[in-house]
Amino acid sequence: MVYLTRKAEFSASHYYHNPAFSxxxxxxxxxxxxxxxxxGHNYTLxxxxxxxxxxxxxxxxxxxxxxxxxxxxxLDALDHRFLNxxxxxxxxxxxxxxxxxxxxxxxxxxxxxxxxxxxxxVYETPDLFxxxxxxx
Amino acid sequence: xxxxxxxLHSDRMSAEENVSTYGxxxxxxxxGHNYMIxxxxxxxxDQQTGMVCNLMDLDGFVREQVLDRYxxxxxxxxxxxxxxxxxxxxxxxxxxxIVKRGFPRAHLERVRIEExxxxxFEYAGD
Numbered sequence: 001m002v003y004l005t006r007k008a009e010f011s012a013s014h015y016y017h018n019p020a021f022s023x024x025x026x027x028x029x030x031x032x033x034x035x036x037x038x039x040g041h042n043y044t045l046x047x048x049x050x051x052x053x054x055x056x057x058x059x060x061x062x063x064x065x066x067x068x069x070x071x072x073x074x075l076d077a078l079d080h081r082f083l084n085x086x087x088x089x090x091x092x093x094x095x096x097x098x099x100x101x102x103x104x105x106x107x108x109x110x111x112x113x114x115x116x117x118x119x120x121x122v123y124e125t126p127d128l129f130x131x132x133x134x135x136x
Numbered sequence: 137x138x139x140x141x142x143x144l145h146s147d148r149m150s151a152e153e154n155v156s157t158y159g160x161x162x163x164x165x166x167x168g169h170n171y172m173i174x175x176x177x178x179x180x181x182d183q184q185t186g187m188v189c190n191l192m193d194l195d196g197f198v199r200e201q202v203l204d205r206y207x208x209x210x211x212x213x214x215x216x217x218x219x220x221x222x223x224x225x226x227x228x229x230x231x232x233x234i235v236k237r238g239f240p241r242a243h244l245e246r247v248r249i250e251e252x253x254x255x256x257f258e259y260a261g262d
Binding site: 001002003004005006007008053056057058059060062063064 | 144146148149157158159220221222223225226228229253254255256257258259260262
């Protein structure tokens, strides 16, 4: 079993707000992230797939296909977007980095044919990242 | 880190299939990378030294058996790639086997290789 990781970057804005909370609760729990005008990050995405090495090609996965899937399913949908207002995944979910990692997993997992998705890692800033391995 | 060249080409495929599978990596003249290698070992901390293994031993082994073997070489010309395509998947497995066979002083957990800033590979045995 070999693991392959492909990195990509995208930039997006978001804010944290739960309509079930009062204005005071939103401000207390989410702090500066609750500013309704949003703020942005440069996100670094790491997608790790796993599988046996194909004896003919020597590949776990065709990297070009993986890049195309990441571009189409993730970067085209999220890059330079206001996540709360433009990306349906976050019309009802708060676009925390946790939920972003889960949404990216859900976008990628059904599209991968030859290798199995192992981990989605999303860096929100260089010193904060979230890992999701697909479990409930 | 070591720097090496390779060409991705399989004798088991037609010329067209090689191009469609490997794209630019099938260029007959080859191309190169700076490969960053991470070797992870595990084990109990030795009571006397406070170490899992002596880093000088691990550094020396990796330098002599891995870096000296691959640095500034054309991977396709090495015996381990006579019948295997020198993808970084297969390179990971080859380096894992070298360390596993030759360095018994700590348990080998995994070998990780960064081929470029965007692509990396890991092998932890089967």
